[in-house]
Amino acid sequence: xxxxxxxxxxxxxxxxxxxxxxxxxxxxxxxxxxxxxxxxxxxxxxxxxxxxxxxxxxxxxxxxxxxxxxxxxxxxxxxxxxxxxxxxxxxxxxxxxxxxxxxxxxxxxxxxxxxxxxxxxxxxxxxxxxxxxxxxxxxxxxxxxxxxxxxxxxxxxxxxxxxxxxxxxxxxxxxxxxxxxxxxxxxxxxxxxxxxxxxxxxxxxxxxxxxxxxxxxxxxxxxxxxxxxxxxxxxxxxxxxxxxxxxxxxxxxxxxxxxxxxxxxxx
Amino acid sequence: xxxxxxxxxxxxxxxxxxxxxxxxxxxxxxxxxxxxxxxxxxxxxxxxxxxxxxxxxxxxxxxxxxxxxxxxxxxxxxxxxxxxxxxxxxxxxxxxxxxxxxxxxxxxxxxxxxxxxxxxxxxxxxxxxxxxxxxxxxxxxxxxxxxxxxxxxxxxxxxxxxxxxxxxxxxxxxxxxxxxxxxxxxxxxxxxxxxxxxxxx
Numbered sequence: 001x002x003x004x005x006x007x008x009x010x011x012x013x014x015x016x017x018x019x020x021x022x023x024x025x026x027x028x029x030x031x032x033x034x035x036x037x038x039x040x041x042x043x044x045x046x047x048x049x050x051x052x053x054x055x056x057x058x059x060x061x062x063x064x065x066x067x068x069x070x071x072x073x074x075x076x077x078x079x080x081x082x083x084x085x086x087x088x089x090x091x092x093x094x095x096x097x098x099x100x101x102x103x104x105x106x107x108x109x110x111x112x113x114x115x116x117x118x119x120x121x122x123x124x125x126x127x128x129x130x131x132x133x134x135x136x137x138x139x140x141x142x143x144x145x146x147x148x149x150x151x152x153x154x155x156x157x158x159x160x161x162x163x164x165x166x167x168x169x170x171x172x173x174x175x176x177x178x179x180x181x182x183x184x185x186x187x188x189x190x191x192x193x194x195x196x197x198x199x200x201x202x203x204x205x206x207x208x209x210x211x212x213x214x215x216x217x218x219x220x221x222x223x224x225x226x227x228x229x230x231x232x233x234x235x236x237x238x239x240x241x242x243x244x245x246x247x248x249x250x251x252x253x254x255x256x257x258x259x260x261x262x263x264x265x266x267x
Numbered sequence: 268x269x270x271x272x273x274x275x276x277x278x279x280x281x282x283x284x285x286x287x288x289x290x291x292x293x294x295x296x297x298x299x300x301x302x303x304x305x306x307x308x309x310x311x312x313x314x315x316x317x318x319x320x321x322x323x324x325x326x327x328x329x330x331x332x333x334x335x336x337x338x339x340x341x342x343x344x345x346x347x348x349x350x351x352x353x354x355x356x357x358x359x360x361x362x363x364x365x366x367x368x369x370x371x372x373x374x375x376x377x378x379x380x381x382x383x384x385x386x387x388x389x390x391x392x393x394x395x396x397x398x399x400x401x402x403x404x405x406x407x408x409x410x411x412x413x414x415x416x417x418x419x420x421x422x423x424x425x426x427x428x429x430x431x432x433x434x435x436x437x438x439x440x441x442x443x444x445x446x447x448x449x450x451x452x453x454x455x456x457x458x459x460x461x462x463x464x465x466x467x468x
Contacts (some may be wrong), residue, residue, distance in 0.1 A: 001428050004387040004407055041453075046387055046409075075286065077409055077451045097281055099314075099411070099451065122315040122348075124383040124411040167383045167413075196378065198385050221386065251387040251407035253453060 002249040005215050006046035006222035007236055008200060009229045011036055013052055013066050013082075015059035020227050021178065030230045033066050038073035040229065044236045044253045045076060049170070049200075049224060051102070052082030053145070064096045071097025079127055079170075090117045094125060102170055104129040105143040108150050108157070111164055118165025123197075128166040130158055132187055133174045139187050146174045154187070155194045162195045169199045170224070176204030180228075183210055188218030200224050208234070208242040215248050268467045269293045271306035273333075273349075275313070275323035283312045283346065286450040286457060290464045303332035308467045309341060312450075313348030317373065317414065318360025320348050330366060337368055342441045344463050347412060350437060350444030359414050368442055371420045376413055380430035383413045388427050388447075390435040396424040397466055398436055398443055398459050406455040408435070408447035415446055 011018045011033050018036055019027040030036070037048055050070055052063040060083065067080050080093050081102025090101045090113075101121075107113050107128065117126045131146050132139040132154040139154040150157070158169055171191050173184035183201045192199045198221035201214045205225035214220045228234050240250040270292045272284055284294045287310065297303060311333070313320050324330045337343060345353045354365045357373035365373070376382045387407040392399065415433030418426035422442065427435035437444040443463060449456035 001389045001391060003384070003429065006386055071282065072285065074282075075451065075453050075457060077411070077448075094279060097279065099279060099282075120315065120319075123413060124385055125314065167411075168385055196381055197383065198381050221381065 003221075004046070004249050004251040005220070005243065006200070007044075007211070007239060007250070008047045008049055008222050008224045009036075009040045009045050009236070010049040010051060010202070010224050010226045011070070012226060013050055013063065014054050015056065016062045016066055018230070019053070020230065030227075034069040034073050036230065037070040040236065041074045041076055044240060044251075046222070046251060047077045047079065048074060049079045049102075050098075051080070054083075064092055067093060067096040067098055081127070081129060087113065087116050087120070091120070094121055100125050100127050100168070102127040102129040104131065107161065108141065108143050108152070111160065114161055114164040114166050118167070123165050123167030126166050127168045127170050127200075128158065128161040129170045129172070130154060130161075130191070131172045131174055134184075134187070139190070142174060146177070155190055158191050158195050162197050166197065168197050169195055171199055171201055173203040177202070179204055180206035182206060183214035183218060183220070183223065185213050185218035188214055188220050192219040192221070198222065208239055211239060212243060212246050212248065215243070268308065268464055269295060269306075270308045270310055270464065270467075271295050271297045271302065272310045272312065273303070273324075273329060274298045275320060275327065275329070279314060280312060283310060283450045286460055287464065290457070290461050292464050298327060300328045300332045303329055303336055306336065306341060309333070309336060309343045311343060311345040311349035311352065313346065313352060314411075315348060316359060317348065317351060317357040317365075318363040321352055321360070321363045321365055324352070324366075333366060334368075337442065340441045342443065342463070342467055345442075345444040346450070347446060347448055350434070350446050351414060351416060353437075353442065353444055354416050354420075357414055369416070369420055369422055369437070369439070371417055373414050373416050376415060376433075377430035382430075383411060384415075384429040385411045387452075388429065390425040390427045392425050393418075394424045396436055397438055398445065398462050399425060400462050402455055402458055407452070408445075408449070408455060409451040409453075410447045412446060
């Protein structure tokens with residue numbers, strides 16, 4: 001009996017559509033969030049993360065509706081966030097159907113936001129989104145979608161956030177994000193060893209071996225990827241089969257093997 | 268079959284309700300003592316803090332009608348914190364009283380493992396279980412919690428290990444509980460909810 005390592009597809013949502021950032025090009029439309037969510041739910045994703053990257057007020061206003069539409073499609077957990085500034089906004093995200101809310105910029109500026117959300121909804125509902133960049137052999141935390149350095153050491157900030165009540169860390173390597181050069185196992189291992197809560201590794205996923213490394217070398221509890229799943233470069237089932245064959249405990253959707261009707265026939 | 272879902276003011280109820288509706292149950296969201304008294308089957312979902320949860324039940328005057336429902340044989344299914352609330356007390360809020368359906372105390376997961384225990388885990392069958400009927404032995408369930416009832420509780424039918432052994436599924440007469448979230452546990456979880464709904468007819 002072991003806690004399975006999780007595979008988590010991520011939907012970046014702009015103005016109600018899933019998008020992918022393409023360097024120097026802007027955003028490319030990847031589809032409808034509810035449709036993609038339903039597909040990942042069916043294909044054996046362990047959880048789904050939906051992040052609002054809308055810059056416009058209008059886009060932000062549609063995000064709660066997106067959460068509602070996605071949540072309706074799922075029987076797995078849903079994490080949502082992106083630009084959450086206040087307790088009221090965090091609460092709205094959870095009431096719209098998310099099980100967990102991510103916070104980043106606002107939490108750096110006012111760390112009490114983490115404590116407040118955690119006290120009301122429980123640590124298991126509060127995820128610190130931690131964007132990091134390598135700097136002189138260490139890592140610095142960034143805010144505002146990776147545009148602004150905080151001057152804070154990533155591990156120090158992670159430890160404070162957990163102490164304030166964050167129940168999970170979504171760790172994104174800005175250096176690796178979008179590069180397809182593999183997860184940053186070093187920073188993942190560093191943060192995973194620092195905090196007593198699960199760490200979701202993000203940024204750089206490309207091959208099956210990248211996932212294997214981030215679980216074995218990085219000590220990640222979960223691994224997130226976006227475009228390789230959206231573009232159907234890899235299927236979640238094939239990835240999990242590969243990980244299982246290398247000794248990583250994963251949840252392979254058991255009832256796919258045992259249809260529900262035959263499982264209930266012998267009642 | 269009509270299932271009453273207790274609304275204590277802070278939980279993510281839509282996912283539980285959607286899952287039950289998908290199995291053909293009629294859902295009534297209840298907030299009043301009188302509604303508890305009329306319910307033929309009750310689901311008690313819960314997330315968050317033990318103290319806030321049991322205070323919420325008390326403030327809405329739902330604790331006593333829930334006890335009456337228990338005594339009169341109405342099936343009650345506690346999910347996550349809802350399971351924990353069926354016990355006498357919790358380390359999370361030592362001053363707060365649980366519903367006391369079971370005498371044990373809910374305790375914190377140990378510090379040598381990652382807590383909250385978040386993710387998909389398997390369970391170990393201890394006794395024959397109505398909720399787990401037809402569920403494969405190696406099935407995974409989605410957990411998200413920092414506290415748990417002890418595996419040695421008399422009502423435990425399946426246990427899970429995360430630093431310690433704790434009660435993953437409890438069953439005793441008309442009382443049911445799952446520490447995991449069946450509504451978030453894919454097809455496996457759906458089968459657990461189906462077993463509950465079908466036990467009502």
